[in-house]
Amino acid sequence: MGNYQWNWHVIFEEVAGTNEHYYQWLLSGLGWTVAVALSAWVIALILGSLIGTARTAPNKWLAGLATAYVELFRNIPLIVQLFLWFFVLPEMLPQAAGDWMKQSMPLPEFFTAMVGLGLFTSARVAEQVRTGIMALPRGQKNAGLAMGFTLPQVYRHVLLPMAFRIVIPPLTSEFMNVFKNSAVALAIGLTELTFQMRQITGEYAPSNPIEVMTIVSVIYLILAFSVNRLMALIERRVRVPGYISGGK
Amino acid sequence: MQKSLILSALVASAFAGAVQAEELTGTLKKVSDSGIITIGYRESSIPFSYLDANQKPVGYAMDLCSKVVDAVKKKLNKPSLITKMVPVTSQTRIPLMVNGTIDMECGSTTNSKERQKQVAFSDHYYVTAVRMLVKANSGIKSLDDLNGKAVVTTTGTTSDRYIKQNEQGKQIDVKNVYGKDHSESFLMVETGRASAFVMDDILLAGLIANYTNPKEFAIVGPALSVEPYGIMLRKDDPAFKKVADETLAGIYKSGEINKIYDKWFMQPIPPKNITINLPMSEKLKEAIKSPNDVGI
Numbered sequence: 011m012g013n014y015q016w017n018w019h020v021i022f023e024e025v026a027g028t029n030e031h032y033y034q035w036l037l038s039g040l041g042w043t044v045a046v047a048l049s050a051w052v053i054a055l056i057l058g059s060l061i062g063t064a065r066t067a068p069n070k071w072l073a074g075l076a077t078a079y080v081e082l083f084r085n086i087p088l089i090v091q092l093f094l095w096f097f098v099l100p101e102m103l104p105q106a107a108g109d110w111m112k113q114s115m116p117l118p119e120f121f122t123a124m125v126g127l128g129l130f131t132s133a134r135v136a137e138q139v140r141t142g143i144m145a146l147p148r149g150q151k152n153a154g155l156a157m158g159f160t161l162p163q164v165y166r167h168v169l170l171p172m173a174f175r176i177v178i179p180p181l182t183s184e185f186m187n188v189f190k191n192s193a194v195a196l197a198i199g200l201t202e203l204t205f206q207m208r209q210i211t212g213e214y215a216p217s218n219p220i221e222v223m224t225i226v227s228v229i230y231l232i233l234a235f236s237v238n239r240l241m242a243l244i245e246r247r248v249r250v251p252g253y254i255s256g257g258k
Numbered sequence: 259m260q261k262s263l264i265l266s267a268l269v270a271s272a273f274a275g276a277v278q279a280e281e282l283t284g285t286l287k288k289v290s291d292s293g294i295i296t297i298g299y300r301e302s303s304i305p306f307s308y309l310d311a312n313q314k315p316v317g318y319a320m321d322l323c324s325k326v327v328d329a330v331k332k333k334l335n336k337p338s339l340i341t342k343m344v345p346v347t348s349q350t351r352i353p354l355m356v357n358g359t360i361d362m363e364c365g366s367t368t369n370s371k372e373r374q375k376q377v378a379f380s381d382h383y384y385v386t387a388v389r390m391l392v393k394a395n396s397g398i399k400s401l402d403d404l405n406g407k408a409v410v411t412t413t414g415t416t417s418d419r420y421i422k423q424n425e426q427g428k429q430i431d432v433k434n435v436y437g438k439d440h441s442e443s444f445l446m447v448e449t450g451r452a453s454a455f456v457m458d459d460i461l462l463a464g465l466i467a468n469y470t471n472p473k474e475f476a477i478v479g480p481a482l483s484v485e486p487y488g489i490m491l492r493k494d495d496p497a498f499k500k501v502a503d504e505t506l507a508g509i510y511k512s513g514e515i516n517k518i519y520d521k522w523f524m525q526p527i528p529p530k531n532i533t534i535n536l537p538m539s540e541k542l543k544e545a546i547k548s549p550n551d552v553g554i
Contacts, residue, residue: 014356027423097445112451212348212415215372
């Protein structure tokens with residue numbers, strides 16, 4: 011980079027015309043990223059577990075509905091889904107409800123991103139939960155039923171506890187993805203980390219884009235890696251010695 | 259005898275080389291050595307620099323830049339110089355200029371003091387004002403009318419700064435919302451998510467011109483900021499900047515600028531044959547009358 015004037019202190023500089031500093035923008039962006047990713051993950055985990063379980067249910071209608079849900083949310087690009095929730099849905103609702111969504115709803119960008127990202131991720135979590143259940147030997151279910159458990163009890167006490175342990179590694183990837191995918195929310199104007207990066211490197215502090223982009227990349231790396239370590243810790247804590255995901 | 263001949267030939271060639279090096283420095287030397295001049299263009303900065311229906315970069319700034327390329331060809335006496343086009347974005351244009359990927363950027367880049375830390379600018383070729391786009395029937399005429407309303411700006415621009423500054427001064431309270439790009443910000447006003455879109459007036463005029471029913475929208479209010487555009491060049495390269503400035507000065511003096519302006523701002527332009535219809539502003543007339551490169 012021949013004559014590039016490196017200035018890593020750029021993020022500590024004051025924003026012209028305000029009394030804020032750029033690092034405060036990045037911190038606020040980080041806050042929104044963490045908030046939307048974690049809340050979307052809660053939605054994804056709860057809905058994904060329910061839907062994934064439903065896909066293995068003996069009831070054909072229930073399993074079919076769950077399959078339709080997964081295919082719907084898994085096959086449309088995330089950015090398109092966010093656009094649909096944000097721009098299209100209010101136009102399809104009755105006038106009053108649409109106007110409320112557009113003008114009176116609190117934190118519209120945040121809640122839209124939370125729901126959109128949560129539903130998108132839930133379809134992927136559902137697939138993994140289903141895989142986990144299917145990976146168990148059929149005998150487990152039958153043994154549970156033979157011992158007098160009802161079907162829900164078999165799921166609750168026999169199948170799901172083992173299934174979740176099996177799918178911790180892919181769920182780790184999904185948990186990390188939710189943080190990285192949250193960057194898409196800038197498309198509907200959520201002022202998260204990537205948004206702040208674009209804001210700073212656009213017109214505000216345009217002379218040092220490389221430093222700001224590098225710093226933001228490192229923040230994402232740290233975020234995703236922390237999630238990775240957290241999940242590894244959980245995996246170790248809950249392992250069943252001698253069983254499938256318990257081995258080192 | 260033989261020896262001294264060779265020696266003098268060597269001295270002569272070394273001297274010739276030195277003269278050459280003295281004449282050509284920086285970008286001119288790079289262009290002369292490689293036989294290629296590289297222009298950075300924008301993909302959707304209508305009507306300055308954008309892709310037409312054949313995916314070819316065209317526009318007001320591109321026309322001016324091609325004149326500069328002609329001048330470089332003449333100066334280097336290399337009519338076969340190859341012009342290479344590289345697309346840039348608002349995030350990539352400065353790094354690509356500094357690292358030598360592009361030799362000049364022809365788009366819609368504001369000449370700011372902040373940018374001058376890394377790059378240089380030719381004399382200005384356009385002056386834009388930051389104003390508001392609103393629905394024509396909204397009754398919004400000035401900033402005061404925005405109290406309690408949502409105002410959209412595009413990510414990466416500084417328009418929200420002007421609103422915030424005015425907010426403090428005028429005791430109004432607005433909600434800042436953001437579109438990912440200009441067409442999305444426009445969509446926010448169209449669908450009623452925001453009451454006003456604050457942006458460079460020329461970009462607003464382009465958006466309105468492209469809308470199915472342009473009469474539904476209006477550009478109102480005072481200029482919140484006035485920003486000059488220049489051709490972005492490498493820093494500390496006076497020889498190349500001189501070529502660019504002299505080319506522009508020639509176009510300004512001969513009045514050719516009026517023809518080029520007319521072509522892009524008053525006549526139908528590709529790809530949809532829409533007319534922006536924005537007569538030359540007083541500020542631009544000033545910049546043409548007395549060319550300058552003082553940034554903001």
